Amino acid sequence: MLQNHLQLTCKLMSDHRQPTPAESLIAAQGGRITRTRVAVLDVLLAADQSLTHDEIAAALAAQGIKHDRVTLYRTLDWLVDVGVAHKMAGDDRARRFGVAASGPHEHAHFHCDRCGKVVCLEGLQPAVAVNLPGGYQLDRAELVLHGACPSCGKDV
Amino acid sequence: MLQNHLQLTCKLMSDHRQPTPAESLIAAQGGRITRTRVAVLDVLLAADQSLTHDEIAAALAAQGIKHDRVTLYRTLDWLVDVGVAHKMAGDDRARRFGVAASGPHEHAHFHCDRCGKVVCLEGLQPAVAVNLPGGYQLDRAELVLHGACPSCGKDV
DNA sequence: GCGCAAATGCTACTATGTTGCAAAACCATC
DNA sequence: GATGGTTTTGCAACATAGTAGCATTTGCGC
Incomplete structure (x- = not known):
């Protein structure tokens, strides 16, 4: 390489x-x-x-x-x-692709429910050291925030 | 009604x-x-x-x-x-359905990467009072945990 | 029971993604 | 630069998930 x-x-x-x-x-x-x-x-x-x-x-x-x-x-x-790159499934049936962040791609995504855009929120790491029921093995966590993005939210 | x-x-x-x-x-x-x-x-x-x-x-x-x-x-x-009911997009292109939990359906899901099963984790609320960049309006958060479920994990 | 609106079933269609294979492109070597 | 093996591409056909229009059936208020 x-x-x-x-x-x-x-x-x-x-x-x-x-x-x-x-x-x-x-x-x-x-x-x-x-x-x-x-x-x-x-x-x-x-x-x-x-x-x-x-x-x-x-x-x-x-x-x-x-x-x-x-x-x-x-x-x-x-x-x-x-x-x-990383692949993620949206609410519509189309998959979306983006360049992966450096390191393990454990970052959050923001999904705008109005225009459908998906942006990566790099500096946002969910604290998922939560009480997972017994027997489950956690590999990675995916956090998707839903709401309005800046350009859509200002029109409301 | x-x-x-x-x-x-x-x-x-x-x-x-x-x-x-x-x-x-x-x-x-x-x-x-x-x-x-x-x-x-x-x-x-x-x-x-x-x-x-x-x-x-x-x-x-x-x-x-x-x-x-x-x-x-x-x-x-x-x-x-x-x-x-609530609808969620999985990694495959098929949508999955489940009965919605009582209250606003803000609960986490666990996705088993081996058998593909998706279970609802009711008592698991992500603390997402995080630093969302300015302009974004948060409606709801969706947390998906990936890993192995009890029945798949024990075979490893 | 009767009538109307809601729900169903059918057909056809669109969108998204996959498979197999031959042709073309890449690139290591000469 | 030419050559040759391997990777990558392009094509055609297929597979799956979901949608649209419309006639028929069914729930249910009367």
Whole structure:
């Protein structure tokens, strides 16, 4: 993986350009630098909220990047697998994706019930050292806050 | 709604039988007492975990109750609308339904990552009086704990 | 029982996600 | 730069979850 990184750096230097954050992230996971992966990661990194598969596809299309629906699904799954992105189920049946925070992705999400947006609240760690009934083994906790986001709340 | 309840009681007395909890619950919401609603509610009341649409359909079929897939969807939606049941999105794309706890349904769920079961943890209220960024209006909090349930955890 | 509104059942449709396989792209090596 | 093996992509077909419209049935107030 370090080797990959070095080789990427090498290749890029011969191209006379710097690796983008997205490219570095992908190389660090031992994955190949492909058009789709870089573009998807760029979109996710630029977004301040979780995006559905559909929204990402629209963003790619807007950039003129040709891609297949299936490829996007597989790219997103790969990003989740290697831990770069995280996947979460919303109230609608569409899954949403976002770049994972550093460390174990135990952070809270805020779901706006009016516009449907989902944003990550990084500095918000739920204190779940609660009284879990006997026998249950806790791996991780997921906290979803529902309400109105700033842009929706001000219109009320 | 009180009138509804009285009329139901009246009707049932003439039938020489008591209203079941499910029938009372439905009547209390001003809804008609139908085969499907009573059966669905019975299933939900008897279950100690959230059920998918599919599982409920199987339970109804096991009781020999004929029903349409669409009817079940609409029945479940109605139960959620009137506040008797609650709906939650799992990691798979299937929604799960359960009877709502008394009071505002602010209770935690436990999701077993091995068998996929979802159980309600009634006495578990997350302390979410946390530092929400400015502008956000909090309506309700949803806490989902992930890990292994007693029956899965003991096999490890 | 009678009539009306609510609920059901049917068909068809949309949206989301998956599988298998051949073609193309990536990149390590020469 | 060309080459070759492996990964990734694109395509087509399929699978699952949920929705819409409308005619028929059913609960229930009278």
